[in-house]
Amino acid sequence: MATAVGVKGEASAGGHPGPECCAGYRRAVELIGKRWTGAIVLVLMDGPLRPSEIRQRVPDLSDRLVSERLRELEAEGVVERAVLGDRPVRVEYALTAKGRALQGAVGALKAWAAEWC
Amino acid sequence: MATAVGVKGEASAGGHPGPECCAGYRRAVELIGKRWTGAIVLVLMDGPLRPSEIRQRVPDLSDRLVSERLRELEAEGVVERAVLGDRPVRVEYALTAKGRALQGAVGALKAWAAEWC
Numbered sequence: 001m002a003t004a005v006g007v008k009g010e011a012s013a014g015g016h017p018g019p020e021c022c023a024g025y026r027r028a029v030e031l032i033g034k035r036w037t038g039a040i041v042l043v044l045m046d047g048p049l050r051p052s053e054i055r056q057r058v059p060d061l062s063d064r065l066v067s068e069r070l071r072e073l074e075a076e077g078v079v080e081r082a083v084l085g086d087r088p089v090r091v092e093y094a095l096t097a098k099g100r101a102l103q104g105a106v107g108a109l110k111a112w113a114a115e116w117c
Numbered sequence: 118m119a120t121a122v123g124v125k126g127e128a129s130a131g132g133h134p135g136p137e138c139c140a141g142y143r144r145a146v147e148l149i150g151k152r153w154t155g156a157i158v159l160v161l162m163d164g165p166l167r168p169s170e171i172r173q174r175v176p177d178l179s180d181r182l183v184s185e186r187l188r189e190l191e192a193e194g195v196v197e198r199a200v201l202g203d204r205p206v207r208v209e210y211a212l213t214a215k216g217r218a219l220q221g222a223v224g225a226l227k228a229w230a231a232e233w234c
Contacts (some may be wrong), residue, residue: 013160021175024230032226033150039138058138083155098233105225109149112222113141116194116215 031076034101036061036069041099043107044079048094073099148193149219153178153186158216159223161196165211190216 004103032038036058043049043057051066058066070093073079078099084090149155153175160166160174166185175183187210190196195216199209212219 021159022227022230023176024234025159025227026156027234028226029150029155029223030152030195031150033146033155034145035147038146038150039143042138042142059140079170101229101233103227105222106146108222108225109145110139110142112218113139113145116218117141117144 031078032105034069034072036065037073038106038109039080039097040066040069041072041102042110044093044095044099045103045106048082050090050092050094054093091102132208148195151186151189151224153182155191155223155226156185157183157190158195158212158219159227161210161212161216162220162223165199165209167207167209195219 005113032041039058039061040054043054049057051063051070054066054070055061055063070079070081074081074093076098077096079093080096082092082094118205126138149158156175156178157171160171166174168180168187171183171187172178172180188197191198191210193215194213196210197213199211201209
């Protein structure tokens with residue numbers, strides 16, 4: 001029993017101390033770090049926006065890419081789409097609870113950029 | 118004078134309240150979010166590592182990509198390379214102060230991934 005625990009401990013540590021990169025973290029950092037995605041999440045932190053309003057706040061972001069990124073973020077459960085009114089139709093995107101939970105990470109990256117970049 | 122200030126205020130606000138995405142933040146989030154980069158920064162948080170040790174801790178990372186990403190991070194001033202001893206040569210990479218300052222962002226993204234992914 002003691003031997004089994006020892007062997008398991010060694011195997012799970014992979015022969016080294018310290019942190020190991022997990023798939024969840026990698027997925028999170030590469031999701032928010034995809035070109036334009038982190039910018040879109042940042043400008044949505046203050047409340048729902050229409051795609052045209054997102055483009056106003058993110059220099060150089062195209063119509064095509066704002067739509068593509070919003071679809072990806074919706075598929076990940078980070079933003080949700082709301083259709084308001086019917087004539088004219090007004091489509092807005094808002095962060096979900098999962099999206100709002102990125103506030104700490106976004107704030108830390110903004111602070112880091114302000115200090116170091 | 119009052120009019121000029123008013124006009125300037127409107128122009129700089131771009132006709133909308135709320136946050137605007139700045140180039141520094143975008144650069145920061147897309148730097149750390151580039152494929153494998155966030156993972157490499159994470160495993161270096163605990164101290165300097167050789168490239169082979171980084172690969173042990175980051176599943177599926179290739180020799181070629183660990184070298185490429187370390188060169189990019191060195192160019193950004195996030196990691197630094199140290200050559201220790203001369204026979205055999207031992208090359209290690211460590212986070213700089215700028216790299217260690219990413220700890221808050223990395224920790225927030227790890228916590229977010231653990232809760233939401």
